[in-house]
Amino acid sequence: MLAIKDLQVSFSGRAVLQVTDLKLAGGKVHGIIGLNGAGKSTFFNVLSEVVNAEKGEIIHDGKPLKYPDIAYLETSNFFYASLTGREYLNIFPKTNPDFKLHVFRDILQLPLDQLIETYSTGMKKKLALLAILQQNKPVYMLDEPFNGLDLESNRALEMIMDLLRKKGKTVLVSAHILEPLLHTCDQIHLLQNGRFIQTFEEAAFPEIREKLFAQLNQDLQNKLGQAF
Numbered sequence: 001m002l003a004i005k006d007l008q009v010s011f012s013g014r015a016v017l018q019v020t021d022l023k024l025a026g027g028k029v030h031g032i033i034g035l036n037g038a039g040k041s042t043f044f045n046v047l048s049e050v051v052n053a054e055k056g057e058i059i060h061d062g063k064p065l066k067y068p069d070i071a072y073l074e075t076s077n078f079f080y081a082s083l084t085g086r087e088y089l090n091i092f093p094k095t096n097p098d099f100k101l102h103v104f105r106d107i108l109q110l111p112l113d114q115l116i117e118t119y120s121t122g123m124k125k126k127l128a129l130l131a132i133l134q135q136n137k138p139v140y141m142l143d144e145p146f147n148g149l150d151l152e153s154n155r156a157l158e159m160i161m162d163l164l165r166k167k168g169k170t171v172l173v174s175a176h177i178l179e180p181l182l183h184t185c186d187q188i189h190l191l192q193n194g195r196f197i198q199t200f201e202e203a204a205f206p207e208i209r210e211k212l213f214a215q216l217n218q219d220l221q222n223k224l225g226q227a228f
């Protein structure tokens with residue numbers, strides 16, 4: 001269980017994330033959905049200690065969550081262009097005994113012996129994904145992992161998340177479009193203007209779209225009203 005209480009993150013005095021009380025059950029896949037700027041990356045960054053919270057606590061199985069507990073796939077990843085994919089993977093610890101690189105390489109169709117500078121955006125994303133999958137961590141956080149992936153890799157990622165859940169991992173996955181989360185998540189948490197406003201169980205997933213668009217339509221109508 002990941003329990004987050006009274007968490008607040010501010011930039012230049014502006015609160016961009018305020019989480020009063022959020023409990024994420026262990027061994028499940030949790031979707032975090034929100035529009036651009038809702039605070040998804042900030043949420044992941046504060047959980048993984050990349051940014052500091054002003055206040056609050058993040059407890060994982062009774063203890064404060066620490067960076068070594070987390071495998072974090074960030075939205076953008078940094079690569080040394082002059083390395084091959086395989087050399088890049090060797091930078092990271094390999095602590096997952098079940099990880100079979102050749103199987104994932106074939107599924108994701110990655111030319112691991114080519115220089116990373118020859119990779120497409122989607123291929124870089126897949127390489128970063130492999131780097132975290134080869135690590136055995138209790139919590140996996142995937143920030144917009146579907147961005148740039150083709151149909152087949154999308155499906156592969158859905159299956160990978162399913163596998164992580166079966167192994168009892170807690171998976172947090174963000175997206176600003178709903179579709180990929182519907183197939184993979186046990187719960188979807190809606191983040192709006194830095195606050196989690198609602199949690200949807202699987203049976204209620206069809207309602208999310210309506211909820212997202214109700215807010216969006218109102219915002220768009222207000223803005224377009226000013227434009228014309």
Ligand SMILES: Nc1ncnc2c1ncn2[C@@H]1O[C@H](COP(=O)(O)OP(=O)(O)OP(=O)(O)O)[C@@H](O)[C@H]1O
Nearest residue numbers: 011012016034035036037038039040041042043176
């Ligand atoms: N380093 C920073 N300095 C100042 N403001 C920031 C910083 N990082 C994020 N913000 C602000 O915090 C808010 C949340 O940003 P965040 O990147 O977490 O949103 P997001 O939901 O991940 O958005 P997107 O879907 O566009 O990636 C935004 O208003 C953003 O401008």
